Amino acid sequence: MQTIDHAAAVRCETSSGAGSALLSFDESTFAECFSRRPFLIEHRLADHPLFEMERILELSRALPESCIEYNAGDLPLSIDLSRTPRNGLSVEETLRRIESCRSWMVLKYVEQNAAYRELLEECLSLVRLHSEPIVPGMSNAQAFVFVTSPGSVTPYHIDPEHNFLLQVRGSKTVRMLDGSDREILSDEELEGFYSDAGRNLEFDETHRKKGWKFLLAGGMGLHFPVTYPHWVQNGAEVSVSFSITFRTPDxxxxxxxxxxxxxxxxxxxxxxxxxxxxxxxxxxxxxxxxxxxxxxx
Ligand SMILES: [Fe+2]
Incomplete structure (x- = not known):
């Protein structure tokens, strides 16, 4: 397994206006790795007011119920989504007690809210410049806010979109496997995923030492190639992260x-x-x- 930490992996040569852009990354790393391998970037969202807890509470009240998913955070690596245990709390209680209630929450499609949509668009406008030559036709821009308790686990799963996870506060360890390796992710698993069998997969312990390990702290971001399997372990503090995603016709x-x-x-x-x-x-x-x-x- 490759362990990649901030100092070793991020050589951010800000591509547009040194230090001022919301996202910064090395252009040649982006060109070489986007959609093929995970890579680290930097962002400037750590002190952004949209990620203060009161503002996230306000967002949770404005979103439709169907756009908020939350559950207990002490989970095994492999678990069927439908069998994930609840935490017995309301959305608001979960957010207010997030430091101690051992929970995992995602606020989905937050681009429904104008302020978050604006932020998403600003971030993706920087990505688009570099992603278009590789996978043209950026569409379906969507964003997600994850709020999780210390030590929470996101079980082993895959996602269908091009994704950058931006760590705003707290820390996370992300382990990712090569989704282009059919010994790791089979065609049958992909067929099930695309036929709505759910995002969670059965983790094979023999793969534990393969792939990449990223230690994400506030201010760092990580690119997830489409359907590259991963699981996430929170650090010792509350974690807030912002996921920016999009689709392309391919x-x-x-x-x-x-x-x-x-x-x-x-x-x-x-x-x-x-x-x-x-x-x-x-x-x-x-x-x-x-x-x-x-x-x-
Ligand atoms: Fe994911």
Whole structure:
């Protein structure tokens, strides 16, 4: 396992206006690693008023209930999302007692709120300059605020979007595995994920020493390539982090291909994974779109 800490991994040569940009990263690292390998960046959100507890409470009251997910924070690495234990508290109680209530909370799609949307857009405008040449078509910008108790664990899982996790306060240890290695993340697991089987995966202990380990402190951020498996352990203080995500058209195609393959597998076939044959992928994708259109009528 590669352990990467701040001093060793971040050589931030601010790309736009030294010290003034909300995000800063090394341009050549971005070009080499984006969407292929995790890498560290820096940000200037540590003292941002949108992440003060009273402001987060206000946000929680304004968001629809369906956009707040929270549960007990003392979790094993592998757990089915539907079996995750509750903490027995309301959203407001959880936030007010976050230091001691051993809980994990995410406020989802906070771009619904104008102030958070503005911040998200400002951050992503810096990312876009460098991501477009690699994966064009940034869309579906979304943001999430995570508030977690000391020692909380985010179980082993994958996510569907391009993501930067910005650590605002407290610290986290993130362990990530190579999601392009099919011995670590199988095609069947990806088919299940894209067919709505949930984000959590069964952790295989034999992989524990593989991949990367990042120690994130306030002011640091980490890029998560799409569907690279990871789990997170909070440090000894309350943690607040801001996740900025987006999609690109290639991800919609990827989702369609894995969904199609899941269906083919249910019919007893052994479908070729995406990426093996461009013409076959295109045929499946067009077939998927036709079926979707017919089902919508
Ligand atoms: Fe995640």
């Amino acid at each position: 991800l919609d195609k990827r989702q369609a291909l894995y969904r199609t393959n899941a269906r083919l597998r249910r019919f007893g076939l052994k479908p070729a994974p995406p990426g093996r044959s461009a013409w076959r992928d295109e045929l499946k994708f067009q077939g998927y779109r036709v079926v979707r259109r017919l089902l919508r009528k």
